[in-house]
Amino acid sequence: MSPLAPDPRLGSARRSFFERGAAPVGAVPEAILHSWQRCQRHGLLVDAQPAAEPLTDNRLRELRQRRERLWRQARPELDGLAAEMTHSGSIVLLTDEDGWILDAEGSAGFLDKAGRVALMPGMRWDEGTVGTNAIGTALVDGRALQVRGGEHYFAPHGILTCSAVPILDPYGQCLGVLDVSGDARLPHVHALALVRQAVAQIEHRGFADGLADCELLRLHHQPALLGSAREGVLGFRGGRLVAANRAGLALFGLDRQDIGRTPYEALFEQPLSRLADDGVLLDRQGRRLYGVREARASRRSVATPGPTAPLPASAQGPLFDTGQQQQLATAGRVLQAGLPVLLQGETGTGKEVFARELHARSTRAGKPFVAVNCAALPEGLIEAELFGYEEGAFTGARRQGSPGLLRQAEGGTLFLDEIGDMPLALQPRLLRVLQERELSPLGGGKPVKLDFALVCASHCELPQAVDAGRFRADLYYRIADHVVTLAPLRQNPDRAAVVDALWQQLGQGHALSSQARAALAAHAWPGNLRQLSACLRTLAALAEPGQPVGPQLLPADVRAGTPTAPAVPASGALEEIAEAAMRQALAECQGNVSAAAKRLGINRSTLYRRLGTPRG
Numbered sequence: 001m002s003p004l005a006p007d008p009r010l011g012s013a014r015r016s017f018f019e020r021g022a023a024p025v026g027a028v029p030e031a032i033l034h035s036w037q038r039c040q041r042h043g044l045l046v047d048a049q050p051a052a053e054p055l056t057d058n059r060l061r062e063l064r065q066r067r068e069r070l071w072r073q074a075r076p077e078l079d080g081l082a083a084e085m086t087h088s089g090s091i092v093l094l095t096d097e098d099g100w101i102l103d104a105e106g107s108a109g110f111l112d113k114a115g116r117v118a119l120m121p122g123m124r125w126d127e128g129t130v131g132t133n134a135i136g137t138a139l140v141d142g143r144a145l146q147v148r149g150g151e152h153y154f155a156p157h158g159i160l161t162c163s164a165v166p167i168l169d170p171y172g173q174c175l176g177v178l179d180v181s182g183d184a185r186l187p188h189v190h191a192l193a194l195v196r197q198a199v200a201q202i203e204h205r206g207f208a209d210g211l212a213d214c215e216l217l218r219l220h221h222q223p224a225l226l227g228s229a230r231e232g233v234l235g236f237r238g239g240r241l242v243a244a245n246r247a248g249l250a251l252f253g254l255d256r257q258d259i260g261r262t263p264y265e266a267l268f269e270q271p272l273s274r275l276a277d278d279g280v281l282l283d284r285q286g287r288r289l290y291g292v293r294e295a296r297a298s299r300r301s302v303a304t305p306g307p308t309a310p311l312p313a314s315a316q317g318p319l320f321d322t323g324q325q326q327q328l329a330t331a332g333r334v335l336q337a338g339l340p341v342l343l344q345g346e347t348g349t350g351k352e353v354f355a356r357e358l359h360a361r362s363t364r365a366g367k368p369f370v371a372v373n374c375a376a377l378p379e380g381l382i383e384a385e386l387f388g389y390e391e392g393a394f395t396g397a398r399r400q401g402s403p404g405l406l407r408q409a410e411g412g413t414l415f416l417d418e419i420g421d422m423p424l425a426l427q428p429r430l431l432r433v434l435q436e437r438e439l440s441p442l443g444g445g446k447p448v449k450l451d452f453a454l455v456c457a458s459h460c461e462l463p464q465a466v467d468a469g470r471f472r473a474d475l476y477y478r479i480a481d482h483v484v485t486l487a488p489l490r491q492n493p494d495r496a497a498v499v500d501a502l503w504q505q506l507g508q509g510h511a512l513s514s515q516a517r518a519a520l521a522a523h524a525w526p527g528n529l530r531q532l533s534a535c536l537r538t539l540a541a542l543a544e545p546g547q548p549v550g551p552q553l554l555p556a557d558v559r560a561g562t563p564t565a566p567a568v569p570a571s572g573a574l575e576e577i578a579e580a581a582m583r584q585a586l587a588e589c590q591g592n593v594s595a596a597a598k599r600l601g602i603n604r605s606t607l608y609r610r611l612g613t614p615r616g
Contacts, residue, residue, distance in 0.1 A: 090182030
């Protein structure tokens, strides 16, 4: 990307406001000017160093625990956007409703640069502390916002261009903010559109398990978009609108202040029972809306869909070819018999999608599906997160304790993803719990009996990890009664069918040109379904209304027709190649483990365990 030329109007506007006390109306966006004026009223001195005091590690862990539900709902979009941001030199951040940064992912190089202005986990980016910025100002205004370079209040923040969108719960209350930040010298034309789309997915996921004592109505003018994040979702209790997503409010020209005040009769001229006839309702303007009615909530799942599963398992059916259907049937019989299933496959091959479909087809389908990414859990908290803890078990523990993720899966299915990255020291405890189906929380407490079906997954070949001493043999034999190997996308003989099925789910009703479809089908997709899904979501965000998506919108490597990937080496060689890549990345990052892990797209703890890297 070519650097942007400095905007002389912005420099002039800053001098006018900060030196002469004039209001440069029209020279900067209205939201920016109002924010500058608020910052002055707060007593912030533009030439002062922004006050920035990071949370301690214990306080940050406690904050993340309190916001665990938000983090889990947002994680798929964090992962998907982070993959895009790595290539564009930007980062994606998740904050809570007070502006505390919970997570930051993306370009390792820009993470380091952002850290120099304290844009990192454990810092608070509210407007009253750090002045005009996309996160804090979006929280004040309650709407999406982009703040470019010198539009930030404090001069050091002028290196950033930030695009932020508030995340709302079904009741219209703010949960936090999703933000993409990058180098202000580069254009960020589509950043805000991508963040809006990601937030729509997060907010849509908030309705996935239904709402207590609430009837949900899913609506759209186009029936093909029912089930997507573009559908309108309205929740009624006692004949009154008590919950809605943005798309649902937009259908009727409402805003979130209307939640709790609008009766059903003000929106529709027909009763809800009319949907049972032909799936159509007429609103008060006589418009035909296609809809689905959901009665009172029945909790279907504790965990949220992963990055390769943006829709429920039932919507993923077209992605399972004949061979995979046979794998599902066989693995389902094994799981039904009370035996564990191990999924092996490259990153992005859809292991979590497969596991969710196994759960959906089982007799436990009405119970929780709890997905645990063993590589993504904070390293110092893995044991507490998995097994739970009693009050006061450690510094920063929640006052009421925590049941732990294993107990959340009671009666349902526990999915341990990337189990090969679990610390060796923790594996004996997991083995004992799986053998005895009983656990004792940290800090004491009575042993608790467990009942769940077990599915594990790993991108690395666990037998080789056993041979290398990184994984216990007894734990491997406990979880590998039945092994399913998922083939990479490049080996699928009909990738065009995969592209079509995913585009139907993610394309938001846009058409895909034949040239773009052919290029997508021909690409090797080393990141498999996850990479393809991220690319399709981006295309949907960039598409112009009424215009088919053409090859000009494709990423450069896809548009250029990257040749099919070479044959995969033997599994033993893969381990050697992986370790060599890790050592090379570490050397190129001058020993910076965090930067090397970001470059490789893995967790720092994986680098520590695989290479024996000393911790600084």
